[in-house]
Amino acid sequence: MTKVFILDANQQPLYPVGISRARLLLSQGKASVFQRYPFTIILKESLSHLNLE
Known part of the structure; x- marks a missing residue:
């Protein structure tokens, strides 16, 4: 399974996510390509305001 790197709104690295999770975040407008x-x-918002599940 290929992983996608993800950064929070403060450009701090988070644990990599799968392609399907990344695609979902992008289509919902919660993330953008860095x-x-x-x-x-x-991510466009900090983790305290965003539910990744």
């Missing part, structure tokens, strides 16, 4: 290689997404 870097294409290696593919990294960044």
